[in-house]
Amino acid sequence: MxxxxxxxxxxxxxxxxxxxxxxxxxxxxxxxxxxxxxxxxxxxxxxxxxxxxxxxxxxxxxxxxxxxxxxxxxxxxxxAESAWDVARDQAWAVYWFGPFFVFGALLFFGGWAALAALLLFLWASVYFVQQARERNRLVDQALRDIPPAAPPGNGPRIGKTGKTWITGVLNIVRWWP
Missing domain, CATH: 2.40.50 (OB fold (Dihydrolipoamide Acetyltransferase, E2P))
Known part of the structure; x- marks a missing residue:
């Protein structure tokens, strides 16, 4: 679709x-x-x-x-927001809330339910990041198409820092434990 x-x-x-x-x-x-x-x-x-x-x-x-x-x-x-920002937010959500749901499912329903809860968290995270990436791609192209049309550049700036995709990667690596 x-x-x-x-x-x-x-x-x-x-x-x-x-x-x-x-x-x-x-x-x-x-x-x-x-x-x-x-x-x-x-x-x-x-x-x-x-x-x-x-x-x-x-x-x-x-x-x-x-x-x-x-x-x-x-x-x-x-x-306003990059897909990397969404990925970071999703990683924090899995880190902080995932254990409650996974261990709750393990405690009350068993190992398969815990695995299902973990996979659901991971699938939702990937889905949200993919949606943000697609949204940004479409919005970037639509804004470039408004007259006077802008040529394709190095990609859009993201928010306050003016970062591009590589600075998003470096930001995640910097915060990795």
Whole structure:
């Protein structure tokens, strides 16, 4: 089954007519007579007045859930979360919650149930990482296709650090016990 960007995000083009209430990386803006309050890009970017952006929102009109964005004056795409971030979060979930479910299943239902619980945790982790990877690929391509189209680059920047996939790998290795 092939996925489309509409399965993950709504792409909107916005002109920031007026940006106000800037505090740190949080800002409010007015566009086309509508005001939106307390918007945050994960890399603390604050758009300039008059700038045009393409933004991927999880829900149509909900500026609190932003997946990625692109300043249309540049070819750079920025994503809020990488698949490596999701992998790290899933590893922590398995590490902290997995033993409770696995040992609970072992205690109350036996070894096969414990194995099934462990496999379910691992399958869910792989599924969530794959979904994040697919979402990021589709959102990156959709944001690059917004006119003026951006050429394929080295991949999108991820959040505040501007990391790419290799820095994601190095981040996981750094935290590995």
């Amino acid at each position: 092939s996925r489309r960007v509409e399965d993950f995000a709504h792409i909107v083009q916005v002109t920031f007519d007026r940006v106000f209430d800037v505090q740190g990386g949080t800002f409010s803006f007015e566009s086309g007579g509508k005001k939106h309050y307390s918007v945050t890009f994960s890399d603390d970017t604050v758009p300039r007045d008059g700038s045009r952006y393409a933004v991927a929102l999880v829900e149509q009109g909900n500026w609190q859930k932003i997946v990625g964005w692109r300043d249309l004056s540049t070819p750079d795409v920025v994503l």
